[in-house]
Amino acid sequence: MIAETGLAALWLAAALAALQLIAAWAGVAKGDELILRLVRPVAVAQGLLTGLAFAMLMLCFLRSDMSVALVMQNSHSMKPWLYKFAGTWGNHEGSMLLWVMVMGFAGTAVALFERALSRATHMATLGAQALISLGFYVFLLFASNPFARLDPPAVDGQGLNPLLQDPGLAFHPPTLYLGYVGLSVAFSFAVGALVTKSVDSTFARAMRPWVLAAWVLLTLGITAGSYWAYYELGWGGWWFWDPVENASLMPWLAATALLHSVSVLATRDGLRAWTVMLAVVAFSMSMVGTFLVRSGILTSVHAFAVDPKRGTFILVLLALYIGGALLLFGLRVGAVREGSRFDMVSREAMLVVNNLLLSVILGLVLIGTLYPLLTEAMGTKVSVGPPYFNSVAGPIALALMVVLAAGPMTRWRRDDLKAVARRIALPFAAATLVLAIMLFFAAGRIGVLPLLGLVAAALVAVGSVAPLWGRNLRRTPLFTYGMVLAHLGCAVSLAGMASESAFSTEKLVAARPGEAIQTAGWTLHFDSVTPIAGPNWTAMEGQFAVSRGGGSASLLHPQNRFFAEPPTNTTESALLTRWNGQLYLVLGDPLDDGRWQLRIWWKPFVTLIWFGGGLIAAGGALAMVGRVGRGWLRRRRDKLVYA
Amino acid sequence: MASALKSKHQRLILILAAIAALIGAVLLAMSALKDQAAYFYTPSDARAKGVEPGRAIRLGGMVVKGSLKRAADGISIRFDVSDGKAALPVTYTGVTPDLFREGSGVVADGQFQPDGTFRATEILAKHDERYMPRELDGMKYDEKTHKIETSSK
Numbered sequence: 001m002i003a004e005t006g007l008a009a010l011w012l013a014a015a016l017a018a019l020q021l022i023a024a025w026a027g028v029a030k031g032d033e034l035i036l037r038l039v040r041p042v043a044v045a046q047g048l049l050t051g052l053a054f055a056m057l058m059l060c061f062l063r064s065d066m067s068v069a070l071v072m073q074n075s076h077s078m079k080p081w082l083y084k085f086a087g088t089w090g091n092h093e094g095s096m097l098l099w100v101m102v103m104g105f106a107g108t109a110v111a112l113f114e115r116a117l118s119r120a121t122h123m124a125t126l127g128a129q130a131l132i133s134l135g136f137y138v139f140l141l142f143a144s145n146p147f148a149r150l151d152p153p154a155v156d157g158q159g160l161n162p163l164l165q166d167p168g169l170a171f172h173p174p175t176l177y178l179g180y181v182g183l184s185v186a187f188s189f190a191v192g193a194l195v196t197k198s199v200d201s202t203f204a205r206a207m208r209p210w211v212l213a214a215w216v217l218l219t220l221g222i223t224a225g226s227y228w229a230y231y232e233l234g235w236g237g238w239w240f241w242d243p244v245e246n247a248s249l250m251p252w253l254a255a256t257a258l259l260h261s262v263s264v265l266a267t268r269d270g271l272r273a274w275t276v277m278l279a280v281v282a283f284s285m286s287m288v289g290t291f292l293v294r295s296g297i298l299t300s301v302h303a304f305a306v307d308p309k310r311g312t313f314i315l316v317l318l319a320l321y322i323g324g325a326l327l328l329f330g331l332r333v334g335a336v337r338e339g340s341r342f343d344m345v346s347r348e349a350m351l352v353v354n355n356l357l358l359s360v361i362l363g364l365v366l367i368g369t370l371y372p373l374l375t376e377a378m379g380t381k382v383s384v385g386p387p388y389f390n391s392v393a394g395p396i397a398l399a400l401m402v403v404l405a406a407g408p409m410t411r412w413r414r415d416d417l418k419a420v421a422r423r424i425a426l427p428f429a430a431a432t433l434v435l436a437i438m439l440f441f442a443a444g445r446i447g448v449l450p451l452l453g454l455v456a457a458a459l460v461a462v463g464s465v466a467p468l469w470g471r472n473l474r475r476t477p478l479f480t481y482g483m484v485l486a487h488l489g490c491a492v493s494l495a496g497m498a499s500e501s502a503f504s505t506e507k508l509v510a511a512r513p514g515e516a517i518q519t520a521g522w523t524l525h526f527d528s529v530t531p532i533a534g535p536n537w538t539a540m541e542g543q544f545a546v547s548r549g550g551g552s553a554s555l556l557h558p559q560n561r562f563f564a565e566p567p568t569n570t571t572e573s574a575l576l577t578r579w580n581g582q583l584y585l586v587l588g589d590p591l592d593d594g595r596w597q598l599r600i601w602w603k604p605f606v607t608l609i610w611f612g613g614g615l616i617a618a619g620g621a622l623a624m625v626g627r628v629g630r631g632w633l634r635r636r637r638d639k640l641v642y643a
Numbered sequence: 644m645a646s647a648l649k650s651k652h653q654r655l656i657l658i659l660a661a662i663a664a665l666i667g668a669v670l671l672a673m674s675a676l677k678d679q680a681a682y683f684y685t686p687s688d689a690r691a692k693g694v695e696p697g698r699a700i701r702l703g704g705m706v707v708k709g710s711l712k713r714a715a716d717g718i719s720i721r722f723d724v725s726d727g728k729a730a731l732p733v734t735y736t737g738v739t740p741d742l743f744r745e746g747s748g749v750v751a752d753g754q755f756q757p758d759g760t761f762r763a764t765e766i767l768a769k770h771d772e773r774y775m776p777r778e779l780d781g782m783k784y785d786e787k788t789h790k791i792e793t794s795s796k
Binding site for chain 1: 653654657660661664665667668669671672673675676679680681682683699701713716717718736737738739752
């Protein structure tokens with residue numbers, strides 16, 4: 001019954017989405033308030049029903065209901081409950097249901113909490129949101145039904161891919177999906193505003209918190225995913241420029257550009273058409289990302305649960321929505337009047353440069369990711385990896401960092417070049433200092449890109465805090481603090497990336513228990529290897545006493561796990577985190593003579609990468625709270641004035 | 644400069660800047676891809692086309708049963724990669740991925756040495772029992788006959 005309830009809820013939600021679309025369309029076209037009154041309650045009901053459907057699927061997984069095909073294929077009764085719970089979205093159908101649920105909830109949130117938008121645009125936005133949802137309902141119900149029954153039921157399931165059996169699964173995919181789908185709201189806003197021809201600063205102020213929310217969640221999702229891959233894959237890398245990673249980076253780049261252009265539109269009523277275009281591009285990138293991940297069309301180290309046939313469906317949806325949105329854009333862009341103008345030296349101009357550089361990086365990543373598909377169609381197999389992405393995107397990202405340091409210290413509308421130069425003198429002095437130190441101590445040992453990365457990190461670190469200089473800190477609005485924090489996060493993250501790639505040391509050895517290994521100032525005493533058993537795996541676990549410079553020893557326990565269902569080996573790395581870096585230890589395979597393969601890294605300041613990502617997200621959250629709070633105060637004041 | 648932007652044509656200038664940036668991106672990408680894209684070869688491709696030593700390529704095939712040998716240092720290995728038509732010796736130093744074993748598919752990044760062996764700098768893992776590197780589409784290992792077959796495309 002549980003599965004049938006879920007399926008029924010899904011059908012009902014799909015029907016409500018259709019109703020929502022028709023009501024919004026007819027109501028906006030005729031200006032009929034009576035029909036329009038339907039839209040909001042329907043959107044709320046639709047969101048609740050998707051929640052019900054998802055809860056039912058989760059219940060099937062928690063109860064290990066082996067009469068449901070999806071549970072049989074992806075779960076096992078012996079699995080710990082956390083992975084039964086998180087395993088709900090560790091497969092294709094479940095993750096698409098998660099997508100649809102998040103989209104339903106986003107629609108509910110827009111229906112309930114959006115107050116700043118004009119009535120007609122609000123309704124058109126909800127109509128657009130229903131239209132997008134409808135496509136995904138069709139996809140779920142006809143091409144990937146998560147509730148399909150198995151007759152007769154299986155005795156037990158096939159288990160979940162062991163690499164996914166990690167607490168990371170509970171956090172990373174949902175956050176990333178919230179971000180992906182959050183961008184659909186920005187898309188719907190843009191379509192809504194194009195339909196009612198009201199692309200202006202009011203529209204931008206309404207859209208901004210939604211864009212911020214999606215962007216914060218995307219940032220968190222990417223940061224979490226990067227850390228998860230770092231410790232789970234056992235390669236010691238935190239970013240591989242893998243297609244699946246690029247699939248999450250591209251929406252983030254577009255959302256970052258959108259976030260900055262929407263603030264030009266909100267504050268100065270400029271960049272109208274460009275902002276709408278970016279909203280369309282950002283969600284397109286979400287869909288391209290989903291397509292790349294779900295279809296498995298590109299070779300990826302993170303490819304789980306792929307199915308090429310279903311990829312085609314997403315591709316069709318992508319073409320319909322993006323094509324439709326671009327057509328609407330083309331038809332209506334003439335009606336979008338040119339916004340306010342600005343000077344060559346101004347905050348707006350800086351933000352335009354920010355947007356252009358982000359777009360160029362986005363273009364480079366997109367071309368690099370899709371290039372293998374292109375050449376394969378012409379008969380040559382090619383793979384594009386880190387050498388390409390680092391060499392083309394790296395320098396442009398560094399240029400972006402220079403703009404990032406200068407932008408917040410430039411005034412809106414018009415500024416004086418000399419005054420800007422004076423204001424950014426201090427950050428540049430800090431950068432020069434770091435450059436001198438590095439050239440003096442590490443010349444020759446450090447690559448050009450990591451060196452410039454450290455210099456840019458110093459520039460941005462000082463530059464990001466500088467806007468608070470000479471301000472009354474208690475009267476500085478919350479969203480300014482948010483901006484400062486997010487920009488500081490970029491510096492922190494960049495410093496971690498540069499330090500990791502410049503100063504990491506790696507050691508590969510084969511050693512016997514009882515031996516001691518020296519690397520990068522650390523001494524590792526390899527005590528023993530013992531067999532242990534977990535809930536659904538057995539493992540060989542190494543015991544290591546690790547110390548540095550005669551200090552007290554810490555124990556590390558890297559494992560080599562074996563899962564019976566499905567039969568797979570995984571290496572569980574052991575990490576020792578210190579304020580100045582991480583020691584990363586992998587227990588490899590045993591050799592015939594009693595030795596074990598060991599892989600040891602010392603990665604100075606590597607944790608700054610994810611700490612910086614967390615700061616960026618926290619800054620975004622702060623800015624969002626600040627904006628929403630100010631909007632609420634403004635509306636309350638208006639009410640008091642008119643009352 | 645400032646007066647130029649204040650003129651009526653600001654929107655036009657912005658559009659031109661955007662187009663210039665995007666064209667620049669495409670040109671940059673194309674020139675970089677020419678140099679930096681690693682080409683995928685199967686052993687028979689590599690033999691037929693003659694890849695010069697030192698060029699970064701990606702080699703894919705199946706690990707030939709019985710060919711895997713460890714060096715005395717315990718972390719260097721040597722194995723043969725075959726696509727059924729030709730086999731090539733590969734060397735690698737490091738911990739091999741979880742699912743790397745004889746008879747399974749392998750994709751390796753690296754360069755040919757002057758002596759004709761392929762030195763892998765990285766061995767790409769597959770992380771899913773059901774996942775086969777796309778490049779190896781149509782390659783099969785027959786458990787009974789111990790033969791590697793490549794279906795023609």
